[in-house]
Amino acid sequence: MTELKVVSVSKVYKKKTALYPCSLQATKGKCVVLCGGNGAGKSTLLKIIAGILFPSSGTISINGLEMNSSRETYLAQIGFMPDDFNAQEMMTVEEFLHFYGSLRRVGKDRISEVMDLIGLVDKKRELVKSLSKGMRQRLLFGQSILANPTVLLLDEPTNGLDPYWVNQFVEILNQLKKSGTIIVFSTHMMDVAAEVSDVILFMKQGNIIQTITNKNNIEETTMKLMKLHRQ
């Protein structure tokens, strides 16, 4: 059974601990949502799993294959959507997807399929820098799913999406789950979390302080936690 395993991963900057040892795991088709206030450590944890930040301790593996020992093979199985980006602004939408597609040897048909899925076919000749916030988010999401990754990591993916695209996004994620993709994403939108997640991890000051599996009244539960643990 395909499995993502994150064991006691931490991150210490020069003077600051951004993440205390945190663990999580997810099997094929399951979705873990990270929530918690600003600065709780969600992006740090996602970037470490994505291989963009080196952890100060801990191990991460997919199907027993550790990131440290087989970095290239590990990374080939990851799709990552960052919460922000400034690069490649002067590419067109089409060039952007072809650029990321070429890094993963993705065929033209798949690129067209993704462009259609994220609703940017009409914008394909426009520059990335001219896109609205929501369209940029859709483009970033598109590049993360291009190569049908085993593990999909998304940092606040619904930021800036209008209600139609939030709905579409939920549908796409649920389809990806059905096809077996493991998904880990951070969000402040608890209704989205409730619709897609199998487990919600509530983070505070670099720690996972609560694991929520009961999705009844999820918005109320997390709001209470947010109030109690606001940062």
Ligand SMILES: Nc1ncnc2c1ncn2[C@@H]1O[C@H](COP(=O)(O)OP(=O)(O)OP(=O)(O)O)[C@@H](O)[C@H]1O
């Ligand atoms: N390069 C860095 N150097 C030092 N501290 C950092 C660095 N990057 C992040 N941090 C700190 O690590 C902590 C966790 O930040 P992180 O971005 O992971 O939080 P987050 O939960 O994603 O927050 P938000 O919801 O606001 O995006 C914060 O206290 C932040 O200030």
